[in-house]
Amino acid sequence: MSGFSLRRLLAMLHKEWRQMRRDPGTIGLTVMLPLIQLFLFGFAINANPRHLPTALVSADHSIYERDLVGALQNTGYFTLHRYPSAAAADEALARGDVLFVLEIPPGFARAVTRGDKPEVLMEADASDPVAVGSATAALLALNATALARDLPPDLRAPVPAPPFGIVLHQLYNPEQITALNIVPGLIAVILTISTLVMTSLAITRERETGTMENLLAMPVRPVEVMLGKIIPYVGLGYVQIGLILLVSVTVFGIPVRGSVVLLLGALGLFIACNLAMGFAFSTMARTQMQAQQLAQFAFLPSMMLSGFLFPFEGMPAWARAIGAWLPITHALRICRGILLKGNGWAEIWPDLWPMALFALIVGTIAVRLYRETLD
Amino acid sequence: MSAAAPGLAIDVHDLRKSFGARRVIDGLSLQVARGEICGFLGGNGSGKTTTIRLLCGLLRADGGGGTCLGLDLLREAPRIRLLVGYMTQRFSFYTDLTVAENLEFVARLYGLSGVRRAIEEVLARIGLAGRRDQLAGELSGGWKQRMALAACLLHRPALLLLDEPTAGVDAKARREFWDMIHEMAAEGMTVLVSTHYMDEAERCHRVVYLAGGRLVVQGTADEVVRAARLVTFEANGTGIEQAAARLRHLPGVETAAVFGRALRVAGMERAALAAAIERLGDSGLTWQEVEPRLDDVFIHMLQGQEETS
Ligand SMILES: Nc1ncnc2c1ncn2[C@@H]1O[C@H](COP(=O)(O)OP(=O)(O)O)[C@@H](O)[C@H]1O
Ligand SMILES: [Mg+2]
Numbered sequence: 001m002s003g004f005s006l007r008r009l010l011a012m013l014h015k016e017w018r019q020m021r022r023d024p025g026t027i028g029l030t031v032m033l034p035l036i037q038l039f040l041f042g043f044a045i046n047a048n049p050r051h052l053p054t055a056l057v058s059a060d061h062s063i064y065e066r067d068l069v070g071a072l073q074n075t076g077y078f079t080l081h082r083y084p085s086a087a088a089a090d091e092a093l094a095r096g097d098v099l100f101v102l103e104i105p106p107g108f109a110r111a112v113t114r115g116d117k118p119e120v121l122m123e124a125d126a127s128d129p130v131a132v133g134s135a136t137a138a139l140l141a142l143n144a145t146a147l148a149r150d151l152p153p154d155l156r157a158p159v160p161a162p163p164f165g166i167v168l169h170q171l172y173n174p175e176q177i178t179a180l181n182i183v184p185g186l187i188a189v190i191l192t193i194s195t196l197v198m199t200s201l202a203i204t205r206e207r208e209t210g211t212m213e214n215l216l217a218m219p220v221r222p223v224e225v226m227l228g229k230i231i232p233y234v235g236l237g238y239v240q241i242g243l244i245l246l247v248s249v250t251v252f253g254i255p256v257r258g259s260v261v262l263l264l265g266a267l268g269l270f271i272a273c274n275l276a277m278g279f280a281f282s283t284m285a286r287t288q289m290q291a292q293q294l295a296q297f298a299f300l301p302s303m304m305l306s307g308f309l310f311p312f313e314g315m316p317a318w319a320r321a322i323g324a325w326l327p328i329t330h331a332l333r334i335c336r337g338i339l340l341k342g343n344g345w346a347e348i349w350p351d352l353w354p355m356a357l358f359a360l361i362v363g364t365i366a367v368r369l370y371r372e373t374l375d
Numbered sequence: 376m377s378a379a380a381p382g383l384a385i386d387v388h389d390l391r392k393s394f395g396a397r398r399v400i401d402g403l404s405l406q407v408a409r410g411e412i413c414g415f416l417g418g419n420g421s422g423k424t425t426t427i428r429l430l431c432g433l434l435r436a437d438g439g440g441g442t443c444l445g446l447d448l449l450r451e452a453p454r455i456r457l458l459v460g461y462m463t464q465r466f467s468f469y470t471d472l473t474v475a476e477n478l479e480f481v482a483r484l485y486g487l488s489g490v491r492r493a494i495e496e497v498l499a500r501i502g503l504a505g506r507r508d509q510l511a512g513e514l515s516g517g518w519k520q521r522m523a524l525a526a527c528l529l530h531r532p533a534l535l536l537l538d539e540p541t542a543g544v545d546a547k548a549r550r551e552f553w554d555m556i557h558e559m560a561a562e563g564m565t566v567l568v569s570t571h572y573m574d575e576a577e578r579c580h581r582v583v584y585l586a587g588g589r590l591v592v593q594g595t596a597d598e599v600v601r602a603a604r605l606v607t608f609e610a611n612g613t614g615i616e617q618a619a620a621r622l623r624h625l626p627g628v629e630t631a632a633v634f635g636r637a638l639r640v641a642g643m644e645r646a647a648l649a650a651a652i653e654r655l656g657d658s659g660l661t662w663q664e665v666e667p668r669l670d671d672v673f674i675h676m677l678q679g680q681e682e683t684s
């Protein structure tokens with residue numbers, strides 16, 4: 001009974017399969033979790049919001065006012081609502097009914113024709129920089145041209161002639177659709193939940209319910225128990241990857257510019273990282289509650305410091321240093337890189353080796369910590 | 376089967392085990408003959424479960440050693456596991472699998488040939504055939520114990536280690552459980568079984584009593600009773616409850632308890648006990664000295680333990 005036995009591993013797998021199949025939670029987690037997350041993050045998060053409610057207070061109903069309003073609406077960022085007075089509009093801004101207040105002063109048209117260069121006040125609720133950032137940028141480019149069509153020729157601004165031109169190519173995601181960035185990242189996030197959290201729970205459950213004592217008293221080897229616990233979750237992880245890719249492409253129009261095989265291979269390494277971590281947690285935790293807390297402890301920085309929700313380059317150096325150690329940071333880059341940019345081996349290599357190193361180190365720790373006896 | 380020592384199934388010496396700074400097993404030596412049913416007794420926390428875990432290799436002893444079925448406890452633990460059936464104190468099978476599925480899992484881990492036949496045999500033998508497709512989690516206490524026993528028997532072990540197998544099970548189920556244990560012993564299996572029930576202790580060939588991780592007494596039930604040198608008096612009549620309450624506080628009385636219509640008092644010295652009864656005065660009870668029973672002895676020993684600890 002020494003060494004590894006395929007027969008015993010198969011017995012373990014058969015048992016795990018029966019338990020997983022019987023547990024409605026497993027099905028829910030495999031199918032529902034990715035779908036819910038995809039639709040939540042894919043549809044709900046928008047870092048470049050458009051059609052923001054804007055209060056318009058105008059004491060001047062002129063052709064220029066119509067030009068200005070039309071130009072604002074054409075940017076796609078503003079939806080204008082008329083308010084009777086500046087006071088009412090400011091109240092709406094304070095309440096959060098509108099994000100902008102545009103005040104066109106009385107005599108605007110006359111001042112324009114006189115060449116007085118009157119000022120129009122735009123107030124923005126800048127408490128959430130993401131909400132108003134892109135809209136204000138669009139606003140500032142507006143005043144040179146908005147009224148041009150109706151101005152008498154002598155008042156048109158001289159065509160600006162800067163000393164050099166800038167040609168901006170927005171690559172990979174030219175329309176800046178947030179979903180295109182978030183959805184590929186979700187693959188890594190969902191895999192973290194299903195593999196890291198679920199393995200650590202699955203193994204701790206055996207310990208908590210006492211079945212581990214029975215297992216240890218029987219001739220099954222630790223490596224067989226370990227693999228028996230891990231392999232089903234690798235399978236589950238790949239089922240989820242397939243599901244997410246399918247929904248990503250069909251519903252969100254995510255492009256697949258690189259090699260799917262390369263992506264699946266790289267994600268295999270990412271799954272290995274999570275399983276090693278989950279297994280290490282399960283050897284430290286006595287109860288499922290503790291295992292859950294440990295997993296939570298790893299999961300939060302994974303969401304925050306990996307570049308999933310916020311740009312990695314925008315974080316301070318210390319946060320990037322932590323993030324660089326997290327496997328999910330690299331998995332995210334690989335997912336986005338392969339899907340959006342069509343990256344190949346050479347481009348993802350800098351993100352592959354840190355994951356391999358992580359899996360090796362944490363895996364070694366996990367095996368060291370695993371106790372073959374109860375003490 | 377390796378049978379170097381034909382006489383002894385368990386032969387361990389001077390076992391020691393500590394958890395942190397706490398010494399839980401403190402120089403335990405234990406011999407159990409092949410084919411014997413050995414009752415393993417002792418208060419809660421006296422180290423019964425720990426000893427059983429040491430015997431089947433679930434814990435490593437800090438010191439001492441010996442053999443189990445002729446195999447070295449420390450060096451040959453994996454081989455011992457193949458020959459031992461261990462029934463844990465707490466039910467530890469998969470509650471979301473059926474009886475048959477649990478047994479199938481165990482049979483396959485042991486690499487039995489003819490899994491299906493082995494399962495049907497053991498189900499029939501333990502009287503579980505009617506519940507083969509019931510989820511283990513839905514079984515009542517008594518049936519859970521039977522299923523756990525069935526799982527231990529699948530690989531036809533030479534030694535059964537049963538840790539409080541009948542705790543919380545009704546009297547009928549306990550009786551049937553013990554009938555099965557006797558059947559198996561008759562076929563040559565050795566059984567080490569821990570229990571808190573005195574009627575079960577009396578059904579063992581031999582009992583060992585553990586306190587503070589040490590073996591205190593061992594022998595047949597009669598031998599243990601005699602070795603304790605306890606003196607017991609019994610009284611009949613009305614007002615035995617009140618008499619018991621008063622007697623408990625008198626010097627020389629170790630235990631005073633009412634069983635049905637009789638009051639039993641026990642102590643170490645006949646003279647002191649008689650004096651205590653004397654001090655009760657004329658209570659209308661008729662007293663006579665009787666043979667001490669195993670439960671008198673164990674309560675006496677449990678008390679001694681509380682006083683010293
Ligand atoms: N894994 C463990 N870690 C720490 N203490 C333990 C452990 N197992 C048992 N003990 C302690 O050892 C003592 C003996 O326990 P045990 O062998 O379970 O006694 P019994 O089975 O006779 O009730 C108890 O005080 C218990 O708290
Ligand atoms: Mg116990």
